[in-house]
Amino acid sequence: MNLKMLEREFEAVRARNLSLNLTRGKPSGAQVSLSDSLDGILEGDFICSDGMDARNYGGLRGIPECRNLGSYLTDYPAERVIAAGNSSLHLMYLVLETIVNAGLAGSSALRGSPCRAICPVPGYDRHFAATEYLGVEMICVDLNEDGPDMDQVEDLVKEDPTTSLLWCVPKHSNPTGCTYSDDVVERIAKLPLLRDDSPTSPFFVLWDNAYAAHDFSDKPVHLSSIHDCAVAAGTLDRIVAFASTSKITHAGAGVAFLASGDRVLNDLEARLSVMIIGFDKVNQLRHARFLPNRESLSEHMKKHAAIVRPLFEATETGLQERLGNTELATWTQPDGGYFVSLDVLPGLAKEVIALAGSAGLQLTAAGATYPYGKDPADANIRIAPTFASLEEVEAAISIVGMSVQLAAARR
Amino acid sequence: MNLKMLEREFEAVRARNLSLNLTRGKPSGAQVSLSDSLDGILEGDFICSDGMDARNYGGLRGIPECRNLGSYLTDYPAERVIAAGNSSLHLMYLVLETIVNAGLAGSSALRGSPCRAICPVPGYDRHFAATEYLGVEMICVDLNEDGPDMDQVEDLVKEDPTTSLLWCVPKHSNPTGCTYSDDVVERIAKLPLLRDDSPTSPFFVLWDNAYAAHDFSDKPVHLSSIHDCAVAAGTLDRIVAFASTSKITHAGAGVAFLASGDRVLNDLEARLSVMIIGFDKVNQLRHARFLPNRESLSEHMKKHAAIVRPLFEATETGLQERLGNTELATWTQPDGGYFVSLDVLPGLAKEVIALAGSAGLQLTAAGATYPYGKDPADANIRIAPTFASLEEVEAAISIVGMSVQLAAARR
Numbered sequence: 001m002n003l004k005m006l007e008r009e010f011e012a013v014r015a016r017n018l019s020l021n022l023t024r025g026k027p028s029g030a031q032v033s034l035s036d037s038l039d040g041i042l043e044g045d046f047i048c049s050d051g052m053d054a055r056n057y058g059g060l061r062g063i064p065e066c067r068n069l070g071s072y073l074t075d076y077p078a079e080r081v082i083a084a085g086n087s088s089l090h091l092m093y094l095v096l097e098t099i100v101n102a103g104l105a106g107s108s109a110l111r112g113s114p115c116r117a118i119c120p121v122p123g124y125d126r127h128f129a130a131t132e133y134l135g136v137e138m139i140c141v142d143l144n145e146d147g148p149d150m151d152q153v154e155d156l157v158k159e160d161p162t163t164s165l166l167w168c169v170p171k172h173s174n175p176t177g178c179t180y181s182d183d184v185v186e187r188i189a190k191l192p193l194l195r196d197d198s199p200t201s202p203f204f205v206l207w208d209n210a211y212a213a214h215d216f217s218d219k220p221v222h223l224s225s226i227h228d229c230a231v232a233a234g235t236l237d238r239i240v241a242f243a244s245t246s247k248i249t250h251a252g253a254g255v256a257f258l259a260s261g262d263r264v265l266n267d268l269e270a271r272l273s274v275m276i277i278g279f280d281k282v283n284q285l286r287h288a289r290f291l292p293n294r295e296s297l298s299e300h301m302k303k304h305a306a307i308v309r310p311l312f313e314a315t316e317t318g319l320q321e322r323l324g325n326t327e328l329a330t331w332t333q334p335d336g337g338y339f340v341s342l343d344v345l346p347g348l349a350k351e352v353i354a355l356a357g358s359a360g361l362q363l364t365a366a367g368a369t370y371p372y373g374k375d376p377a378d379a380n381i382r383i384a385p386t387f388a389s390l391e392e393v394e395a396a397i398s399i400v401g402m403s404v405q406l407a408a409a410r411r
Numbered sequence: 412m413n414l415k416m417l418e419r420e421f422e423a424v425r426a427r428n429l430s431l432n433l434t435r436g437k438p439s440g441a442q443v444s445l446s447d448s449l450d451g452i453l454e455g456d457f458i459c460s461d462g463m464d465a466r467n468y469g470g471l472r473g474i475p476e477c478r479n480l481g482s483y484l485t486d487y488p489a490e491r492v493i494a495a496g497n498s499s500l501h502l503m504y505l506v507l508e509t510i511v512n513a514g515l516a517g518s519s520a521l522r523g524s525p526c527r528a529i530c531p532v533p534g535y536d537r538h539f540a541a542t543e544y545l546g547v548e549m550i551c552v553d554l555n556e557d558g559p560d561m562d563q564v565e566d567l568v569k570e571d572p573t574t575s576l577l578w579c580v581p582k583h584s585n586p587t588g589c590t591y592s593d594d595v596v597e598r599i600a601k602l603p604l605l606r607d608d609s610p611t612s613p614f615f616v617l618w619d620n621a622y623a624a625h626d627f628s629d630k631p632v633h634l635s636s637i638h639d640c641a642v643a644a645g646t647l648d649r650i651v652a653f654a655s656t657s658k659i660t661h662a663g664a665g666v667a668f669l670a671s672g673d674r675v676l677n678d679l680e681a682r683l684s685v686m687i688i689g690f691d692k693v694n695q696l697r698h699a700r701f702l703p704n705r706e707s708l709s710e711h712m713k714k715h716a717a718i719v720r721p722l723f724e725a726t727e728t729g730l731q732e733r734l735g736n737t738e739l740a741t742w743t744q745p746d747g748g749y750f751v752s753l754d755v756l757p758g759l760a761k762e763v764i765a766l767a768g769s770a771g772l773q774l775t776a777a778g779a780t781y782p783y784g785k786d787p788a789d790a791n792i793r794i795a796p797t798f799a800s801l802e803e804v805e806a807a808i809s810i811v812g813m814s815v816q817l818a819a820a821r822r
Contacts, residue, residue: 032457032466039693040451046443046661055443055661085496086691093686101512126688133685250457250466253693274544275504277537280497282450282664283694 003409010359010406013399018360020396024387025174025338026251030307031386034300035249038286046282054281060269062255063281065288070257072294073212073243075225080236081259082268085279088244088256092206093130095240095258098271099164099204100134105237105263107202110164111135117165118156120148122341122369122380124174127167127208131371136165138371143173147180150187157194161201166191171223172211175369175382176341177334182224189229192238207241213301214247215336216309220298227259236261245287247338248300255287311385314393315340322401328408331383340383341369342400348407349378355403361396414820421770421817424810429771431807435798436585436749437662441718442797445711446660449697457693465692471680473666474692476699481668483705484623484654486636491647492670493679496690499655499667503617504541506651506669509682510575510615511545516648516674518613521575522546528576529567531559533752533780533791535585538578538619542782547576549782554584558591561598568605572612577602582634583622586752586780586793588745593635600640603649618652624712625658626747627720631709638670647672656698658749659711666698722796725804726751733812739819742794751794752780753811759818760789766814772807 046054048063061067062083070081084091095104103109117136119128120143131138141152147170156163168188170180180188192203207226215221230236237260245254258268291297316333319342323329331342344352350366357363364382367373383400385393457465459474472478473494481492495502506515514520528547530539531554542549550567553560558581567574579599581591591599603614618637626632641647648671656665669679702708727744730753734740742753755763761777768774775793778784794811796804 026468029464032464035466036455036457039453039697042450044447046447053440053443055446055664057437057657057662087687090687130685246468250693251468252689253466253691274541276498276501278663280664280691280694282661283691286450
């Protein structure tokens with residue numbers, strides 16, 4: 001198609017005054033409805049398996065049956081899991097803030113010294129925002145199809161003692177959808193060993209397993225157990241894993257989990273005890289009753305997959321139609337999670353997003369998947385198809401394709 | 412009774428091997444059961460009054476109908492209320508931590524400079540723990556029957572620019588049960604005016620209205636509106652009010668509230684947005700449906716009063732019996748809240764608590780009601796009768812009285 005035809009086609013779409021949105025990495029109404037029986041599930045029985053009354057104060061690590069649920073999601077044994085409140089981001093902030101301001105599991109507070117976090121890119125904007133907010137500098141490494149480029153990561157850990165953290169989304173990564181290979185997981189678990197681990201030069205891995213159970217197919221994608229690798233490497237207290245039911249039950253009204261070694265758990269419990277008397281155990285009990293074992297979790301996630309998969313298929317089909325067999329773009333074909341990562345020609349992402357916006361399609365701001373909101377190549381665009389209807393996704397992806405074509409043709 | 416008789420009587424009690432506990436400032440099973448219909452109350456309708464789906468992400472200030480509930484508890488207009496998560500202590504820590512580490516509503520961060528909090532005593536141990544944890548020094552002032560000794564407080568605010576905070580539990584105070592008079596509330600609202608309020612010398616009031624609706628009688632005790640006084644004084648952004656449903660519905664599974672001026676709310680929202688995507692709106696909606704107006708709240712609190720009042724009456728009767736018309740002790744007669752504050756002869760609190768412990772009655776550690784756990788007079792004992800049964804309270808208070816008598820007689 002030549003530029004003129006493209007411009008004309010684009011004008012016709014613009015004239016339709018659409019209002020579409022692919023920015024929202026959140027479950028649809030159909031998805032959250034799958035868990036509506038949570039409300040009322042207790043049927044008047046508020047007593048936990050250990051005899052504790054969920055309706056009263058106490059217990060900072062959460063109730064046993066809900067820690068079991070956290071164990072299914074994190075692959076840590078339940079006794080190394082804290083079942084907490086409604087937000088895993090909050091737990092990540094707590095851990096990051098503790099590392100920076102107080103020190104964790106024998107490390108000194110990093111505050112005051114130069115301190116950097118290794119961030120595989122593209123990545124999750126809220127990780128970057130919290131890291132920046134706490135005054136930790138961010139260094140990018142490439143996120144490959146099998147996880148972070150471990151040669152880059154290991155070099156940084158070995159050669160730069162100011163690097164203190166690695167952010168990870170190990171399964172169905174946000175936004176590329178990649179899952180870390182066994183080899184990468186093992187190398188990550190060993191990273192702290194590349195340091196002498198003196199209190200002043202610790203190295204922590206923040207393992208945000210946000211999409212642990214969020215597979216599109218009935219055959220879940222395999223992710224190696226970071227817990228087992230950490231036990232083997234002796235690095236349990238340098239790795240902190242997170243998970244949440246926000247994209248399993250009700251978003252923002254679920255239960256978040258943290259898993260790590262004993263020293264980390266003890267330190268965090270002591271720190272938490274100053275801030276809060278306990279987390280919402282009634283909601284923990286609801287979740288444990290709703291998802292009492294691995295099988296119920298797996299069956300529940302199949303229902304999500306049945307809703308979500310067609311939206312990702314429509315995304316793939318639409319991108320193929322417009323951009324397949326061209327040099328204009330590459331994109332990921334995730335088998336789980338919430339995002340597709342689209343790379344357009346360098347220098348065009350902002351323009352594509354602006355064009356799509358002018359045609360009534362809101363896309364996540366360019367750069368959002370990079371630290372400081374700065375994508376050096378101006379190439380990456382994050383597509384979130386779950387909250388839109390199938391028709392909306394089809395219309396929206398057509399606009400994405402058209403905008404990529406037009407931006408490239410104009411150049 | 413002479414010492415010998417007392418010793419004999421005490422030995423007889425000790426021989427019974429009792430196991431009693433008056434340390435727990437938490438609601439009883441009967442109280443939390445009053446709210447069991449919370450679970451299931453939504454009957455499949457998760458849509459908030461503004462059309463938002465409570466089951467999905469978004470909205471850091473909380474849902475409108477739950478902010479209304481916060482408005483009944485705080486006496487602030489709903490638009491100045493944030494409905495948050497399950498813990499008001501967490502909100503207090505957030506505000507305190509923000510004041511110390513970042514600054515709030517135009518103030519500079521206090522961290523690094525000398526910084527002190529004024530603490531009316533006896534007071535709430537968790538306020539003191541959070542304050543100490545954040546490196547803020549605490550200065551005690553007397554808590555009188557009408558609130559903090561305002562002459563002492565005003566002198567400190569005027570003469571010591573390192574005082575930056577005042578902790579308040581304005582109604583049915585923990586542990587004395589006193590409620591601040593109109594005059595005290597007005598003077599507190601004006602405290603920030605005693606400063607030039609340059610960014611480096613701000614003065615904040617933390618107004619923990621934990622027992623706002625927790626009256627024993629059908630005629631609620633009057634507390635003047637700190638909001639109205641702050642508006643009149645122009646100090647809205649220097650006063651932060653807190654409340655919670657933890658002792659109204661399910662303890663630790665309720666909704667916490669924060670109320671203040673626009674600058675405070677904006678600053679806190681910005682800070683929160685780095686830490687958390689949002690609070691549990693489903694639980695907020697449950698609470699708003701359960702307590703939809705002031706009348707339902709008031710009727711609900713009468714049911715609590717009917718359960719709690721006899722326990723406080725038994726406490727009063729028991730203390731009178733043993734210690735009335737003696738010089739051995741004074742104690743408060745609260746008309747709401749969760750505690751009775753008992754003052755024994757100076758230097759005897761620790762011994763009384765140890766004696767009671769030896770007879771099978773656990774009492775809150777001596778000093779707990781003072782900053783750093785240090786009661787200079789070693790006189791104050793906090794009694795929490797709500798979690799025990801009537802028979803237990805009767806037996807326990809008899810031991811308290813006996814222990815006071817014995818400790819005094821031994822001296």
